[in-house]
Amino acid sequence: MNPRRRKILFSVIFIVAGVGVATALVLKAFQENLLYFYSPSQIASGEAPDSRLFRVGGMVVDDSVVRDPNSLKVSFDLTDTAHTVTVQYNGILPDLFREGQGIVANGQLQDGGVFVAKEVLAKHDENYMPPEVAEALENAGAEVQYGDYKTGK
Amino acid sequence: MFGPLDKYAAPERFYLLCKSMGPWLSAISLLLFLVGLYGGLVYAPSDYQQGDSFRIIYVHVPSAWMSMFVYVVMAVSGAMGLIWKVKISDAIARSCAPLGAAFTFLALATGSIWGKPMWGTWWVWDARLTSELILLFLYFGYMALQAAIEDRRMAARAGAILALAGLINIPIIHYSVEWWSTLHQGPTVSKMDAPSIHTSMLIPLLIMFLAFKLYFFAVLCMRARCEIIEQEKNSRWVKQLARGGVDS
Numbered sequence: 527m528n529p530r531r532r533k534i535l536f537s538v539i540f541i542v543a544g545v546g547v548a549t550a551l552v553l554k555a556f557q558e559n560l561l562y563f564y565s566p567s568q569i570a571s572g573e574a575p576d577s578r579l580f581r582v583g584g585m586v587v588d589d590s591v592v593r594d595p596n597s598l599k600v601s602f603d604l605t606d607t608a609h610t611v612t613v614q615y616n617g618i619l620p621d622l623f624r625e626g627q628g629i630v631a632n633g634q635l636q637d638g639g640v641f642v643a644k645e646v647l648a649k650h651d652e653n654y655m656p657p658e659v660a661e662a663l664e665n666a667g668a669e670v671q672y673g674d675y676k677t678g679k
Numbered sequence: 680m681f682g683p684l685d686k687y688a689a690p691e692r693f694y695l696l697c698k699s700m701g702p703w704l705s706a707i708s709l710l711l712f713l714v715g716l717y718g719g720l721v722y723a724p725s726d727y728q729q730g731d732s733f734r735i736i737y738v739h740v741p742s743a744w745m746s747m748f749v750y751v752v753m754a755v756s757g758a759m760g761l762i763w764k765v766k767i768s769d770a771i772a773r774s775c776a777p778l779g780a781a782f783t784f785l786a787l788a789t790g791s792i793w794g795k796p797m798w799g800t801w802w803v804w805d806a807r808l809t810s811e812l813i814l815l816f817l818y819f820g821y822m823a824l825q826a827a828i829e830d831r832r833m834a835a836r837a838g839a840i841l842a843l844a845g846l847i848n849i850p851i852i853h854y855s856v857e858w859w860s861t862l863h864q865g866p867t868v869s870k871m872d873a874p875s876i877h878t879s880m881l882i883p884l885l886i887m888f889l890a891f892k893l894y895f896f897a898v899l900c901m902r903a904r905c906e907i908i909e910q911e912k913n914s915r916w917v918k919q920l921a922r923g924g925v926d927s
Binding site for chain 1: 725726727728763798799800847859861862
């Protein structure tokens with residue numbers, strides 16, 4: 527390889543590596559802002575902001591959904607298996623909302639530790655299967671694994 | 680430099696190679712599209728949670744994969760043009776950009792259509808969606824740069840540097856769902872343990888992926904031929920080709 531080409535090759539490697547390192551440092555610095563949601567454990571340990579809106583993600587606890595018969599008000603518990611937070615919401619829930627489903631709620635933490643949501647989104651997991659297979663899995667006692675909610679990695 | 684591949688790096692040889700490969704790639708890709716679409720829309724069972732809505736993955740996932748693959752092809756051939764002055768690599772890089780932008784747009788649009796009923800929103804600013812949107816802007820930037828600089832070699836050089844600087848976005852898109860908590864779900868097919876998708880749903884997906892890939896190479900052949908002719912318009916073989924085309 528002649529010296530001129532070698533020089534260009536090194537500059538190319540330098541550009542790619544330089545941009546890579548710079549981006550890695552920026553992303554590292556903004557790590558917290560890039561989290562789309564906090565987990566109930568992070569709320570319990572006080573990592574979540576208390577004066578502004580933020581999102582909390584977790585699985586809806588079985589038998590925790592309470593609906594107000596006269597309005598759209600609903601309350602349910604979200605868990606990441608270690609900690610649980612109670613969410614109150616007034617509005618229409620997405621199609622995929624159900625007990626055991628992953629949910630991301632946007633709102634604010636109230637003084638009593640209750641999370642009042644302005645918006646509730648369903649987080650789909652990465653599993654795809656026909657209904658018969660899901661049924662067979664359930665009958666066999668295997669729990670369908672939902673996306674993990676361990677954040678702050 | 681590249682051993683036996685060297686002779687295909689000559690613009691004329693590459694032009695003829697594209698010309699002979701193009702129809703074959705198109706035909707096989709069309710066949711795979713028909714098989715894959717039948718498999719995805721008819722043969723595959725509906726999902727236990729999403730019902731039939733999940734079938735959008737047969738377009739969404741291959742286009743998202745291709746959006747990243749095309750970018751890598753564009754950046755690598757751009758780099759080869761920079762370092763080794765391979766003439767055809769500038770033509771290849773230039774042909775890639777609109778195709779990659781189309782795949783990226785398709786991935787974003789189909790994802791948005793799926794997101795409304797499933798998540799409850801058209802769009803969220805999570806790491807996966809945002810980095811994919813940045814990829815679309817990188818393609819647009821590359822295309823704008825090509826259009827703005829009149830001298831083709833200068834344009835190719837500037838474009839290659841932009842493409843290389845944006846290359847870091849590719850691993851970010853891929854790993855975004857693992858590094859940060861996102862609304863977008865994690866990887867289904869490309870994770871270490873077995874894919875968490877039922878085989879009857881996975882096979883049509885892989886066929887569709889192959890169809891998309893061959894479609895890309897087929898269109899790349901066509902676009903690269905145009906680019907090469909324009910680039911080499913002063914060379915003898917192109918003039919001969921043009922004269923032959925008028926005569927016959």
